Amino acid sequence: MEWIFLGTGAGVPSLDRNTSSTALRFTETGGNIWLFDCGEGTQHQILESPVRLSRVDRIFITHLHGDHIFGLPGVLGSRSFHGVTTPLTLYGPKGLTEFVEINLRTSGTHLRYPLMIEEVEDGKVFDCAGFLVTVGKLEHGLPSYGYRIEEPDSPGELLVEKLRREGVPSGPHFGKLKRGEEVVLADGRRLRGKDYLGPIKRGRRVAFLGDTRPVERGVELAQDVDCLVHEGSFADGCEDHAHRYFHSTSRQAAEVARGAGAKRLILNHISSRYRTTDIEELMAQACEVFPYVDVAFDHSMFSVERPV
Amino acid sequence: MEWIFLGTGAGVPSLDRNTSSTALRFTETGGNIWLFDCGEGTQHQILESPVRLSRVDRIFITHLHGDHIFGLPGVLGSRSFHGVTTPLTLYGPKGLTEFVEINLRTSGTHLRYPLMIEEVEDGKVFDCAGFLVTVGKLEHGLPSYGYRIEEPDSPGELLVEKLRREGVPSGPHFGKLKRGEEVVLADGRRLRGKDYLGPIKRGRRVAFLGDTRPVERGVELAQDVDCLVHEGSFADGCEDHAHRYFHSTSRQAAEVARGAGAKRLILNHISSRYRTTDIEELMAQACEVFPYVDVAFDHSMFSVERPV
Ligand SMILES: [Zn+2]
Numbered sequence: 340m341e342w343i344f345l346g347t348g349a350g351v352p353s354l355d356r357n358t359s360s361t362a363l364r365f366t367e368t369g370g371n372i373w374l375f376d377c378g379e380g381t382q383h384q385i386l387e388s389p390v391r392l393s394r395v396d397r398i399f400i401t402h403l404h405g406d407h408i409f410g411l412p413g414v415l416g417s418r419s420f421h422g423v424t425t426p427l428t429l430y431g432p433k434g435l436t437e438f439v440e441i442n443l444r445t446s447g448t449h450l451r452y453p454l455m456i457e458e459v460e461d462g463k464v465f466d467c468a469g470f471l472v473t474v475g476k477l478e479h480g481l482p483s484y485g486y487r488i489e490e491p492d493s494p495g496e497l498l499v500e501k502l503r504r505e506g507v508p509s510g511p512h513f514g515k516l517k518r519g520e521e522v523v524l525a526d527g528r529r530l531r532g533k534d535y536l537g538p539i540k541r542g543r544r545v546a547f548l549g550d551t552r553p554v555e556r557g558v559e560l561a562q563d564v565d566c567l568v569h570e571g572s573f574a575d576g577c578e579d580h581a582h583r584y585f586h587s588t589s590r591q592a593a594e595v596a597r598g599a600g601a602k603r604l605i606l607n608h609i610s611s612r613y614r615t616t617d618i619e620e621l622m623a624q625a626c627e628v629f630p631y632v633d634v635a636f637d638h639s640m641f642s643v644e645r646p647v
Numbered sequence: 648m649e650w651i652f653l654g655t656g657a658g659v660p661s662l663d664r665n666t667s668s669t670a671l672r673f674t675e676t677g678g679n680i681w682l683f684d685c686g687e688g689t690q691h692q693i694l695e696s697p698v699r700l701s702r703v704d705r706i707f708i709t710h711l712h713g714d715h716i717f718g719l720p721g722v723l724g725s726r727s728f729h730g731v732t733t734p735l736t737l738y739g740p741k742g743l744t745e746f747v748e749i750n751l752r753t754s755g756t757h758l759r760y761p762l763m764i765e766e767v768e769d770g771k772v773f774d775c776a777g778f779l780v781t782v783g784k785l786e787h788g789l790p791s792y793g794y795r796i797e798e799p800d801s802p803g804e805l806l807v808e809k810l811r812r813e814g815v816p817s818g819p820h821f822g823k824l825k826r827g828e829e830v831v832l833a834d835g836r837r838l839r840g841k842d843y844l845g846p847i848k849r850g851r852r853v854a855f856l857g858d859t860r861p862v863e864r865g866v867e868l869a870q871d872v873d874c875l876v877h878e879g880s881f882a883d884g885c886e887d888h889a890h891r892y893f894h895s896t897s898r899q900a901a902e903v904a905r906g907a908g909a910k911r912l913i914l915n916h917i918s919s920r921y922r923t924t925d926i927e928e929l930m931a932q933a934c935e936v937f938p939y940v941d942v943a944f945d946h947s948m949f950s951v952e953r954p955v
């Protein structure tokens with residue numbers, strides 16, 4: 340899977356960074372895409388990215404601030420305009436349904452595909468196409484959520500070489516062994532699946548957190564993840580400002596990553612006060628706390644590989 | 648005054664043309680700006696234009712299709728975010744108030760400036776900072792309006808040379824003459840203002856029409872205007888398609904301009920099916936009917952001079 344950052348700014352668009360949106364593309368399983376947040380101009384950013392609206396089948400909204408949702412009506416409408424008929428599900432805070440309905444109704448937008456909207460709350464856990472999604476409430480003035488996504492573990496591979504060495508003929512019992520079952524061969528030998536399977540492959544775990552002060556719930560959501568996306572709106576020295584406006588500094592984001600035992604941190608939602616040269620500073624401050632840090636720019640892509 | 652085109656596409660944004668928005672800048676009177684329509688990404692286009700949100704004091708919405716309004720919440724919010732405190736007035740069809748209120752409320756957007764919203768209907772005539780604005784209903788499936796804007800005529804200039812030739816001493820009676828009043832000089836001469844004024848300078852008249860089939864009401868709104876902005880979504884051969892979707896071809900737009908005795912036509916709202924090379928064709932077809940045609944591109948600017 341890979342993150343494709345479409346908008347990495349905060350509050351308002353600038354010439355450098357658009358308002359918030361990030362795609363998670365499931366490269367190994369057909370290339371379907373989940374979006375996280377949908378600021379104004381997300382569909383414009385998509386035009387210049389590998390993302391296709393036809394592949395987007397879920398959109399997760401972290402919170403209802405304008406820089407995270409004002410692009411949603413346009414994405415919904417254009418997905419239909421381009422002839423997509425496959426279903427789409429939205430997840431987000433209470434109020435999302437009314438927002439979407441009024442926008443579609445006012446604009447006379449009739450979608451050609453089924454649209455489902457699920458309003459979430461703290462502690463909700465649900466299955467999304469085999470992935471386990473956990474919702475946690477953060478601290479941002481208005482309800483803001485983080486999403487933890489867990490890929491299921493995969494059973495180990497069938498040790499075909501070992502079976503061949505032991506003279507086991509191939510046949511339907513290979514499938515049973517692969518599923519971990521017990522089989523009895525024609526010559527009377529009894530084989531247990533678990534003896535012929537490689538190690539279980541742990542699924543990937545990622546967390547995408549909405550705007551927030553650094554909070555314990557964020558640490559919980561990011562526990563042992565392979566990749567955490569956390570806002571790092573501000574630099575050292577802006578702690579008071581960040582606290583007042585319910586945001587985090589890059590160092591605070593790194594403290595969350597360290598506390599959670601995350602493997603990697605991607606800083607997102609960067610204030611437009613920081614230009615390219617200041618970004619190294621934001622990064623350096625985070626790296627003093629946690630070594631595996633990247634800063635996302637618009638159109639940055641980061642792949643998340645299966646842990647070995 | 649001048650038109651600054653921010654988005655000249657139709658329906659959805661493309662890499663060439665954004666969704667609808669056009670600015671009218673009053674260069675001679677302080678540089679305030681009126682916007683016509685506000686598709687998604689209008690604030691992004693503004694970032695790359697001479698338009699400043701602080702100078703925008705009125706926004707006219709022609710109709711509520713998404714490609715004309717989905718950028719409005721962002722423009723309203725960013726105008727406040729950037730610290731503007733001067734009032735803003737919106738004009739548009741019934742439904743605009745609810746749309747704006749839900750978007751601002753859902754996103755927790757608190758504006759630092761007074762916002763007025765006036766819903767318009769066919770035949771409404773009102774004064775905007777001395778300009779007369781007339782609203783006319785067009786034909787577009789859902790209510791779509793055109794706006795005719797008339798600058799007041801200016802009185803002729805005081806003919807100072809003539810007064811000097813006739814030996815009239817300067818003094819406060821110059822002001823009275825300039826206002827067209829009658830004065831009696833110290834030597835008993837009686838002068839009438841109208842004898843010492845140059846010709847009246849006619850104000851400019853422009854019309855900006857929303858999406859529409861070609862209709863008589865459009866011709867009325869554009870009567871004798873110096874500049875008509877009309878959609879020309881499609882080319883010859885697409886008349887049935889245009890009719891079905893309540894749009895016009897470029898030739899039909901030219902027929903409206905000719906019927907109205909307009910001085911000039913600017914074609915706007917061009918379907919994304921036409922690339923740069925096809926644009927010459929759209930233009931040529933219009934020019935067969937009416938000779939003074941331009942096609943707007945994103946960031947095109949056209950000045951409208953006072954008639955001589
Ligand atoms: Zn926020």
Ligand SMILES: [Zn+2]
Nearest residue numbers: 710712787858
């Ligand atoms: Zn329309």
